[in-house]
Amino acid sequence: MRFPNRDKVEHHVYSLSEAKKFEFPLYKPGKAEEITFDRPGVVIVGCSIHDWMAAYVVVLATPWFAVTPADGAATLHHLPPGRYRAEVWQPRLAESVMREVVVTENAAEPFSFQLRLRADLRRRAPLPAAADTTKPDSHG
Numbered sequence: 001m002r003f004p005n006r007d008k009v010e011h012h013v014y015s016l017s018e019a020k021k022f023e024f025p026l027y028k029p030g031k032a033e034e035i036t037f038d039r040p041g042v043v044i045v046g047c048s049i050h051d052w053m054a055a056y057v058v059v060l061a062t063p064w065f066a067v068t069p070a071d072g073a074a075t076l077h078h079l080p081p082g083r084y085r086a087e088v089w090q091p092r093l094a095e096s097v098m099r100e101v102v103v104t105e106n107a108a109e110p111f112s113f114q115l116r117l118r119a120d121l122r123r124r125a126p127l128p129a130a131a132d133t134t135k136p137d138s139h140g
Contacts, residue, residue: 002034011053012047013046053125064079
């Protein structure tokens with residue numbers, strides 16, 4: 001995976017995750033760092049300078065996965081018949097969500113998950129400075 005710095009400031013990107021620990025100390029705008037994620041698991045990536053920046057890299061040991069669009073619906077095509085474990089991952093999940101799915105020659109029955117999410121407590125990026133409306137303008 002490539003981590004380009006397209007900002008106008010330096011970043012210090014790191015992960016302390018079990019699946020992949022790494023650090024890219026202070027790399028400058030226009031530079032890029034690369035890393036190979038070679039173990040399954042969730043890798044939480046942060047920037048020690050900008051604590052509101054966070055990313056999640058989910059490394060799977062299977063070719064059968066989907067990233068859902070905003071509506072949360074996903075379809076996996078061309079699964080061979082068999083028993084599978086369907087699992088949902090989302091950074092705010094309150095508990096593990098999985099179930100067994102049986103795929104026959106005629107496909108699998110559609111199913112859904114009910115997700116319980118924890119509150120989003122992430123710190124947000126600072127807002128740009130707003131125009132100061134307390135000073136009179138030069139016209140008046």
